[in-house]
Amino acid sequence: MISKYTCIALCLLTMGCGGGSSDETSTPASTVPDQNSGTTPPPDINPDPTPEPGPTPEPNPPETNLDSVVVPEQFDWSMYKEDEVKIKTVSSTMRPDGELAGLGGKHFMKIVALDGEQKELENPLQRSLTSRTGETRTKLKLPNEWYGIKVEVTVGSQVCSKVFSKEEVTGEIEVPCDIEMPAGDGE
Amino acid sequence: MNIKHSLSIALLCQTSYVFAAATETNTVDNQDGTFTYIQRINKDSTAPHYSAPSGYGFNFYSHYDQDYGWQHNFDEASNPLVKIQSATLLIRGYDIDSEAFHGTNGEYDGISVDGTDLNPGLLQGTNGTWSETTFDMPTSYILDDGLMNVFLDIDMNHDYVWWKTTLDYSLLTITYTITQNDAPYTPTLSGSPQGCANPTDDFTVNVTNSSDADPDGDLVTYEYRWFVDIGQGEVVDDEVAGKTDHTGNTVLSSQVSAGETWRVQVIATDSNGLVSSPAFFTWELGENDSDCDGISDVNDDYPNDDKRASNNYSTQSTLAFEDLWPEKGDYDLNDLVISNQFNLVKDANGLVKQIDLTGSIQARGGSLASGFAIAFPGTTSANVESISVEVNGQSESVSAETGHSSELVVAVLKNTHSATNDSQTYSFFNTQDGDDRAVIPVTMSLIFTDPVDPLLIGNAPFNPFIYRVSDRGREVHLPNYAPTALANTGLFKTGADNTEVGGETYMTPAGHPWALEISTSWLHPMESVDIIQAYPAIQDWAESRKARGTTWYSTPVAGKCWKCN
Numbered sequence: 001m002i003s004k005y006t007c008i009a010l011c012l013l014t015m016g017c018g019g020g021s022s023d024e025t026s027t028p029a030s031t032v033p034d035q036n037s038g039t040t041p042p043p044d045i046n047p048d049p050t051p052e053p054g055p056t057p058e059p060n061p062p063e064t065n066l067d068s069v070v071v072p073e074q075f076d077w078s079m080y081k082e083d084e085v086k087i088k089t090v091s092s093t094m095r096p097d098g099e100l101a102g103l104g105g106k107h108f109m110k111i112v113a114l115d116g117e118q119k120e121l122e123n124p125l126q127r128s129l130t131s132r133t134g135e136t137r138t139k140l141k142l143p144n145e146w147y148g149i150k151v152e153v154t155v156g157s158q159v160c161s162k163v164f165s166k167e168e169v170t171g172e173i174e175v176p177c178d179i180e181m182p183a184g185d186g187e
Numbered sequence: 188m189n190i191k192h193s194l195s196i197a198l199l200c201q202t203s204y205v206f207a208a209a210t211e212t213n214t215v216d217n218q219d220g221t222f223t224y225i226q227r228i229n230k231d232s233t234a235p236h237y238s239a240p241s242g243y244g245f246n247f248y249s250h251y252d253q254d255y256g257w258q259h260n261f262d263e264a265s266n267p268l269v270k271i272q273s274a275t276l277l278i279r280g281y282d283i284d285s286e287a288f289h290g291t292n293g294e295y296d297g298i299s300v301d302g303t304d305l306n307p308g309l310l311q312g313t314n315g316t317w318s319e320t321t322f323d324m325p326t327s328y329i330l331d332d333g334l335m336n337v338f339l340d341i342d343m344n345h346d347y348v349w350w351k352t353t354l355d356y357s358l359l360t361i362t363y364t365i366t367q368n369d370a371p372y373t374p375t376l377s378g379s380p381q382g383c384a385n386p387t388d389d390f391t392v393n394v395t396n397s398s399d400a401d402p403d404g405d406l407v408t409y410e411y412r413w414f415v416d417i418g419q420g421e422v423v424d425d426e427v428a429g430k431t432d433h434t435g436n437t438v439l440s441s442q443v444s445a446g447e448t449w450r451v452q453v454i455a456t457d458s459n460g461l462v463s464s465p466a467f468f469t470w471e472l473g474e475n476d477s478d479c480d481g482i483s484d485v486n487d488d489y490p491n492d493d494k495r496a497s498n499n500y501s502t503q504s505t506l507a508f509e510d511l512w513p514e515k516g517d518y519d520l521n522d523l524v525i526s527n528q529f530n531l532v533k534d535a536n537g538l539v540k541q542i543d544l545t546g547s548i549q550a551r552g553g554s555l556a557s558g559f560a561i562a563f564p565g566t567t568s569a570n571v572e573s574i575s576v577e578v579n580g581q582s583e584s585v586s587a588e589t590g591h592s593s594e595l596v597v598a599v600l601k602n603t604h605s606a607t608n609d610s611q612t613y614s615f616f617n618t619q620d621g622d623d624r625a626v627i628p629v630t631m632s633l634i635f636t637d638p639v640d641p642l643l644i645g646n647a648p649f650n651p652f653i654y655r656v657s658d659r660g661r662e663v664h665l666p667n668y669a670p671t672a673l674a675n676t677g678l679f680k681t682g683a684d685n686t687e688v689g690g691e692t693y694m695t696p697a698g699h700p701w702a703l704e705i706s707t708s709w710l711h712p713m714e715s716v717d718i719i720q721a722y723p724a725i726q727d728w729a730e731s732r733k734a735r736g737t738t739w740y741s742t743p744v745a746g747k748c749w750k751c752n
Contacts, residue, residue: 065717066518069726071698074691077666077729079706079740082646095347104344105291105420108486113502127497128537129481132291132420133346136537141646143502143706144737154486182289184349185248185282 082141086172087111089134089153089160093181100174101181103134108154109175111140114147114163125149142166151175210236214263221272221364221460228257229356236260248282248351249341256338259359264333270370272362272460274324276305276337279355283312287428290418294350297340297421300328306452306467307414308421309343310352317355323412323452326370327464329361344420364459371401371455371463374409378451378468383479383493385472386445390438392468394453405457411436416448446474480535489532494638496535501647503528505709508653509701510553512663512693513682520703520718521618521711521749522553522653523603525629529647538638542647544599547626548607550711550749552618555655556604560588562650562671563595563633565643571595572634578606579627591672594650599631602656617749618714648704664693666700705740710748721747 089107090100111126130136130153140149148165153175160177210232215223228236230245236258239245243253259276263269276298284294296310298320305322312318328335337357342350375396380388392411394400400407413433414422426432430442438449449470455463471479478493489495508523509516516522527546531539542563568587576585576599588596600606606627607616617624650668655661660675669692670676679686685696694700712721719726721743728736743751 064719064723064726066699066719066725067515067697069699069719069729071729072732073698075698075729075732077700077703079704084642095349097347099347101349102345102347103292106481108482110486123498123500126499126533126537127482127486128533129535132344134344135346137642138537139642139646141501144733145706181292181349182284184345185250185284185294185351 079144080141081144081166081169082139083170084137084139085169087130087136087138087151088172088174089130089155090174090176091179091181092176100176101184103155103177103179103181104132105134105155106130106132107134109136110152111138112150112152113142114150116145116147118147118163120150140169142169153177155179217362221362224261224263224359224361224363226259226261226359227356228259228359232257245354245356248353250348250351251342251345254338254340256336257357259335259337259357261329261333261335261359261361263363264330266365268365268367269330269363270366270368270459270461271326271329272364272456272462274326274329274359274361274462276300276322276324276335277319277358277360278310278322279317279319279358280310280312281317281353281355282315283310283318283352284314284350285309285312285419285423286314287417287419287423291344291420293344293419294341294352295343295419295421296352297343298322299338299340300324300335301331302336302338303328306412306450306465307423307427308416309419309423311423311427312352323454323465324359324361325464326462335359364461366459366461368405368457368459368461369402370461371405371407371457372396372399373464374400374453374455374466376451376453376466376468378470380470382471383473383477384443384449384470386443387440388443388470389440390443390449390451390470392436392451392453394455400455401457403457405459407455407457409436410434410454410456412452412454413438414450414452415443417444418446422448422450443472445472447472482535494534495532495540497533499531499533501527501529501531502706503708504648505549505705505707505711506648506651506665507703507705507709507711508553508557508663510555510557510653510655510663512661512701513678513684515683515695515699516701517715518699518717518719519552519618519712519715519721521550521714522555523557523559524548524550524552524617524709524711525559525651526626526708527648527651531641531647533641534638536638537641539641539644540635540638542631542633544629544631544633546629548600548603548616548629549626549709550618551603551607551616552711552714554614556602556657557653558598558656558659559600559603559651559653560596560598560671561648562591562652562669563597563639563644564593564650565645566595566635566639567592568595570636570639572636573632574634575632577628577630579629585631588673594671596671596673597631597633600629603653604656615714618711620713623750651704652702663701665702665704666694667692707740709740710743710751712748713746716747720744721751 089103091103093101095101106129109130110124112124113121150163152161155177162175211227213225243249244255298305311320374394377393377395379391413425415425415428416422417428451468452465454465473479475483477490480493482496484490487496488498506525507520510522530543532541534540571587574585576583613622652662652664662674683695686692724736724739724742728739
């Protein structure tokens with residue numbers, strides 16, 4: 001709460017503490033009073049919360065300000081979910097270890113954003129060829145209000161796609177294609 | 188004579204040799220002024236030629252993450268009179284499933300020497316049989332230091348255990364002579380057609396330095412070896428791919444198909460039998476792909492530009508700054524407000540060739556003169572092909588800022604004050620009652636010489652910041668973004684700042700920021716109106732760790748923000 005009192009005092013003293021100070025390149029005086037032209041940094045004030053004895057006028061309720069926000073630890077103020085993700089194209093053939101076998105080769109991959117109503121946004125987030133192992137590694141930055149993404153992969157004449165919520169867009173995700181792989185040499 | 192055919196004969200001549208168990212190195216005097224050097228490396232070879240990995244390597248079935256290497260040497264390379272007549276590397280392997288019918292899912296095992304891929308681009312073989320693949324070893328790889336570091340990349344198209352192979356040996360064969368005579372120059376080639384080809388084209392390669400082909404003036408002949416990639420991702424010998432084994436300088440259109448890649452290797456041989464380093468010319472045949480970049484025209488935003496393939500737009504966002512750092516401001520977050528949307532123009536491989544910014548100065552509520560800049564990690568000023576900036580329709584002279592060695596910094600707006608200082612009525616710009624001027628458009632186009640990995644350069648808006656015009660080191664960044672090399676780090680932990688280099692940055696000890704990126708267009712608070720007053724829901728958003736109030740920026744209090752009465 002000290003910070004709240006500090007800011008109340010500062011605002012009263014400076015009538016706005018962030019408009020900046022003037023310097024040699026600042027705007028010349030104007031016809032409207034410059035409410036933000038504090039020329040010195042805010043003074044170091046330690047308000048004494050102890051009330052003076054005797055009657056005091058009823059104070060106006062203090063306005064809350066950003067200083068009054070109790071910020072959780074390691075809060076980053078970002079309005080996005082940003083994660084590096086590996087997107088793999090997989091076949092319908094099972095590997096010996098039970099995973100679906102990845103489709104080798106460079107394929108065209110399109111990543112489209114889905115808004116909060118899961119509608120596709122007009123401009124794709126990304127379009128490029130995968131690596132020769134059929135994968136793309138990318139860092140997607142998704143606004144918190146979006147639902148997620150849709151990934152489309154073109155393998156030959158076949159288009160395979162899958163929708164992912166933004167919570168799913170992390171680590172390694174797979175886009176399945178109904179394509180058989182040639183039998184490998186196995187284990 | 189074709190190099191491949193020459194090799195076959197050479198191998199026949201060697202059949203009388205019995206190799207010892209360890210690395211076998213023999214030099215045979217051919218009694219005609221030439222010598223043949225042979226070195227075979229196999230499972231029994233020892234360092235420095237080969238150090239057997241545990242559980243894989245020569246004579247082991249090995250898979251995608253069991254790649255390994257070995258080293259051939261040719262000590263005679265240090266003799267300047269040693270001149271090479273032919274040099275090949277033959278690799279014998281078993282069960283190499285690189286048949287073309289596998290398409291992109293066959294077993295493709297790449298071979299490189301001293302870090303450069305050889306041609307053909309993979310081991311050529313068939314299921315369940317022993318196969319031999321012969322590569323022409325470029326003479327420059329031999330004569331530079333006499334060492335050839337060979338590396339086998341197994342099953343390049345898969346990153347899990349699928350195909351396996353085992354190698355018997357790697358055989359280096361060099362036929363050389365000792366003479367004052369010099370080898371021919373490396374051919375310089377001109378191909379027709381140039382660049383991206385059509386399946387109706389005949390391919391022809393011509394040597395353009397044939398009139399000055401040899402430093403001694405010797406007569407020179409040329410040998411042609413043709414390769415083709417019919418969809419495997421690497422070129423193989425044309426006959427291996429089911430085509431005619433071409434040995435001249437032309438391939439007819441009847442041999443080629445859309446989507447293929449053709450490459451010719453040309454080696455000059457002089458009248459003394461000395462050979463040049465190989466030269467290559469490559470034709471790409473797009474399949475509905477005018478620029479042959481691998482992305483069909485229907486999906487290509489730049490169908491005739493092989494350096495660009497797609498526009499990739501960021502969401503429009505708003506950057507809002509306080510400018511008094513390291514002192515606290517008034518938290519109206521309007522000292523500079525810039526809307527922005529970036530287009531990352533990427534090539535077919537998804538690398539960033541160009542970055543275009545379309546934005547505008549929405550407001551300037553600071554009386555301090557600030558510049559606005561962007562730091563781009565993952566590249567440097569040396570990689571800038573061009574930068575163009577326009578402010579309010581006027582071209583600005585902008586170049587990469589000097590003093591940054593590990594990232595690129597572009598001062599997009601050198602003085603936001605001068606750009607917004609056109610009123611005799613208002614000292615600020617679009618932050619006071621009645622001030623409703625048109626926003627000031629800003630565009631930037633940044634083109635890289637070499638395309639940049641998007642994982643390195645990051646997402647838009649990258650690392651934007653403002654700095655004080657009169658004090659360049661006084662940078663203000665978004666929370667947890669890094670200062671640039673020109674930031675005055677002596678100001679960290681002064682005033683209200685609690686920046687920890689390598690940790691949390693540009694926040695107060697209580698975690699309050701000096702800048703925000705709002706994930707949409709945004710109506711900034713009026714002058715001296717704390718953001719909490721204009722957007723009360725930000726408090727719940729922050730205090731709930733974003734669990735509530737996710738769209739706080741869309742619920743302003745009437746009259747507290749610009750144009751939201």
